[in-house]
Amino acid sequence: MTVPYTDDGAAADRRSLHERIAADLRDEITSGDLAPGAALPSTAQLKTRFDASNATIQKALQVLKDERLVVGRAGASVTVREHRQRTMRPASYMAPAPPGAPYRWLTEATKHGTTAHSTLLDVAEVRPPADVSAALDLTEGGTAMLRHQILSIDDEPVELVKSYYPLEIAEGTAITSRRKIKGGTPALLAELGFPPRLSVDRVSARVPTQEQFHALNLPGDLPVLRTLRVVYSDADRPIEATVMVKAGHLYELQYEFSPE
CATH class of the missing domain: 3.40.1410.10 (Chorismate lyase-like)
Known part of the structure; x- marks a missing residue:
């Protein structure tokens, strides 16, 4: 199997965009940059930061909800679980x-x-x-x-x-x-x-x-x-x-x- 590479010779990240967004946010949660009980950036802020659509941001947030790292519901802010790690x-x-x-x-x-x-x-x-x-x-x-x-x-x-x-x-x-x-x-x-x-x-x-x-x-x-x-x-x-x-x-x- 051939592994794709970027122009600088590094292996390309073949994960979907929502998986990559979830990975970045997951790291900020587990490292404490997003503390327990803290609200995640708004959907609008995440769309700008990751240059992603609303649907992609929502898929990324659902991944973190499924992983029991964040809680929230449609129309409300998403927050980091108190016992996130x-x-x-x-x-x-x-x-x-x-x-x-x-x-x-x-x-x-x-x-x-x-x-x-x-x-x-x-x-x-x-x-x-x-x-x-x-x-x-x-x-x-x-x-x-x-x-x-x-x-x-x-x-x-x-x-x-x-x-x-x-x-x-x-x-x-x-x-x-x-x-x-x-x-x-x-x-x-x-x-x-x-x-x-x-x-x-x-x-x-x-x-x-x-x-x-x-x-x-x-x-x-x-x-x-x-x-x-x-x-x-x-x-x-x-x-x-x-x-x-x-x-x-x-x-x-x-x-x-x-x-x-």
């Missing part, structure tokens, strides 16, 4: 929860005035993806225990989670039960003698699979953020490998680092 801080919920306390992810999510809950979708012994298998040091064709759940904020699905555990750790424990674990698996693993000592994240942007598209109720062909997190206990033993997928246009990850 959530910042997730993985370090804040990686440690085991205190005894009897909810899973830390749920606790952190509610700090921003939202409600959060998890839904357990499946628990089964499976052959994990190749990168998970390698992370857990499984033998070729080896299996692991899967706990598959979806996390929601304000009844909106936000993250599809598949956690895998070595069978020698999971067997005979609540990890194999089709029920939620009080405090989450980090607390249970610590109780079993496998306290988390190190977590390593590999984050990539990917085109969503069919399962991810439907589970997260995605509006279009936007990328998802895929995180492969491997948790190690004493002696660098891998005790958990989790694949977490969330909508890339609605969530960002924040990590803090200190100079050594």
